[in-house]
Amino acid sequence: xxxxxxxVSTAVAFINQTLEYAYPTIVVxxxxxSFKVNQNKFVFFDIKDASSTLGCFMTVYQLRIALEDxxxxxxxxxxxxxxxxxxxxxxxxxxxxxxxxxxxxxxxxKAKLETEGLFAxxxxxxxxxxxxxxxxxxxxxxAGYADFIKILSDRWGxxxxxxxxxxxxxxxxxxxxxxxxxxxxQLSELPxxxxxxxxxxxxxxxxxxxxxxxxxxxxxxxxxxxxxxGHEVDVTLADxxxxxxxATPSNAAQILVPDKRETIARVEYVERRLxxxxxxxxxxxxxxxxxxxxxxxxxxxxxxxxxSRRLEHIELVxxxxxxxxxxxxxxxxxxxxxxxxxxxxxxxxxxxxEIELQDGIINAGVHHVSQxx
Numbered sequence: 001x002x003x004x005x006x007x008v009s010t011a012v013a014f015i016n017q018t019l020e021y022a023y024p025t026i027v028v029x030x031x032x033x034s035f036k037v038n039q040n041k042f043v044f045f046d047i048k049d050a051s052s053t054l055g056c057f058m059t060v061y062q063l064r065i066a067l068e069d070x071x072x073x074x075x076x077x078x079x080x081x082x083x084x085x086x087x088x089x090x091x092x093x094x095x096x097x098x099x100x101x102x103x104x105x106x107x108x109x110k111a112k113l114e115t116e117g118l119f120a121x122x123x124x125x126x127x128x129x130x131x132x133x134x135x136x137x138x139x140x141x142x143a144g145y146a147d148f149i150k151i152l153s154d155r156w157g158x159x160x161x162x163x164x165x166x167x168x169x170x171x172x173x174x175x176x177x178x179x180x181x182x183x184x185x186q187l188s189e190l191p192x193x194x195x196x197x198x199x200x201x202x203x204x205x206x207x208x209x210x211x212x213x214x215x216x217x218x219x220x221x222x223x224x225x226x227x228x229x230g231h232e233v234d235v236t237l238a239d240x241x242x243x244x245x246x247a248t249p250s251n252a253a254q255i256l257v258p259d260k261r262e263t264i265a266r267v268e269y270v271e272r273r274l275x276x277x278x279x280x281x282x283x284x285x286x287x288x289x290x291x292x293x294x295x296x297x298x299x300x301x302x303x304x305x306x307x308s309r310r311l312e313h314i315e316l317v318x319x320x321x322x323x324x325x326x327x328x329x330x331x332x333x334x335x336x337x338x339x340x341x342x343x344x345x346x347x348x349x350x351x352x353x354e355i356e357l358q359d360g361i362i363n364a365g366v367h368h369v370s371q372x373x
Contacts, residue, residue: 012081019079028054028089029074029097035067043067047075047089058091064174064211065094066108071101076171093171095207102203106210110237113212118219119240125224127244128192131256133160135184135191135223137177139168144199144249148228151253156260162191167208168198174211181217181225194223195256196238197249200231209236218242228252327358344369 006014030047037043043058045067056075067073074097077089096105113119134152138145140163152159164180167173177196184194196218198206208214209229215237218225227238228246239245246252319325323333333356334341347353347366355362 008085009083012083012085015081019081023079025076025078025092026089027074027076030054030072032067032071032073033069035069043091045069047073055086055088056091056094057088058094062091062093064213065096065105065207066112066212067094067105068108071104072097073101095171095204097204099203102207102210106237109210109212109215110240113215113237113241118215123219124243127224127226127256130156130258131159131192133162133189133191134256135187135194136161136163137166137180137184137194137196138163138198138249140165142168142199144168144197144228147199148195148197148249148253151250152257155253156257159257162187169201169205169208173208174214177208178214178217181221185222191223193226193256194221195226195228195246195252196242197228197246197252198230199249200234206230206234206236209238211237214238215241226252226255228255324358327356330358332357344371 028047030049033046033048033053035043035045037060041060043056043060043063045056046053047056048054056077073094075089075091075094077091079087080090081087096102110119117123136145136148138148149161152161162184164183166176166180168177181194184191198209206229209227218227218238218241224243226244226246227236227242228249228251229236229238230248232247232251235245244255246255327333335354335356336347336351338354341347341353348369349366351366353364353366355364
């Protein structure tokens with residue numbers, strides 16, 4: 001080996017091959033220093049402890065959280081010797097460690113996304129009042145998922161549920177949830193709503209829900225998203241960007257569908273109120289009809305009475321005009337050619353006239369006609 005020197009490139013390749021075989025992946029924990037982003041594509045930082053420092057490299061796409069100097073992180077990386085002879089860690093993933101680092105990363109990313117308007121109330125969409133098809137993203141082995149499905153079935157039932165099983169904690173969880181969101185958004189029959197659920201856990205357990213690409217995927221979903229993660233006091237960036245947040249997985253099921261027992265009771269109550277109102281209205285209408293009927297009968301009676309009186313008056317007048325009354329009083333009716341004579345000038349001597357008395361008719365001849373003076 002000493003007699004056969006290696007070229008520099010061969011030596012670098014040999015060292016990297018040895019490192020890749022011996023340490024394909026290492027996990028290193030330390031404090032971030034000299035953090036910077038070049039060309040909005042490449043991320044460089046050091047990870048250090050009290051006595052040593054390692055350089056780190058990764059792409060912006062791989063950086064799923066907000067970082068700054070001083071944060072304690074855990075990196076999953078591959079050790080590598082660069083072509084310039086500098087040893088560094090090619091980072092696959094990085095996560096904050098400890099409550100202080102987690103909170104600082106949370107605050108930094110929250111401020112960035114808030115500035116972009118991703119948490120604005122006006123961009124949030126209402127959830128359907130009674131979805132028929134629900135997409136669920138969760139670990140099917142988790143207690144939170146079991147609680148969600150049980151309450152969903154107890155409250156309504158008969159729903160179409162499309163489940164995308166993913167990890168809900170750990171380094172790969174966020175990427176899996178993003179792929180599940182994309183899958184549900186590409187189904188031929190789209191769900192009415194998507195629920196992302198996970199039970200309680202530590203801040204570190206829930207840190208995948210503060211993943212920047214996941215938050216952006218929720219915001220980009222064309223299907224409304226409900227997030228029910230952790231306990232009521234836990235708030236993640238996924239909660240803030242979701243169209244609606246649930247305090248727990250159980251609460252998510254309660255938000256999505258009404259309780260069928262409460263619904264039935266409410267329908268029965270409305271039905272009773274409606275029947276009562278119908279009966280009341282029926283009584284009101286019947287009373288109105290009765291009043292109208294009584295008024296109509298009264299008006300009819302009055303009109304009949306008035307008409308009867310008018311007919312009686314007419315009858316009395318007609319009786320007074322009846323020529324038979326005049327005959328009974330001793331008057332006679334003279335006719336010429338079957339026409340009542342009202343003027344003497346209508347006849348002349350020699351004409352025959354007919355004289356009607358009360359008890360008979362006399363035919364007579366005219367001998368003389370004179371006018372009254």
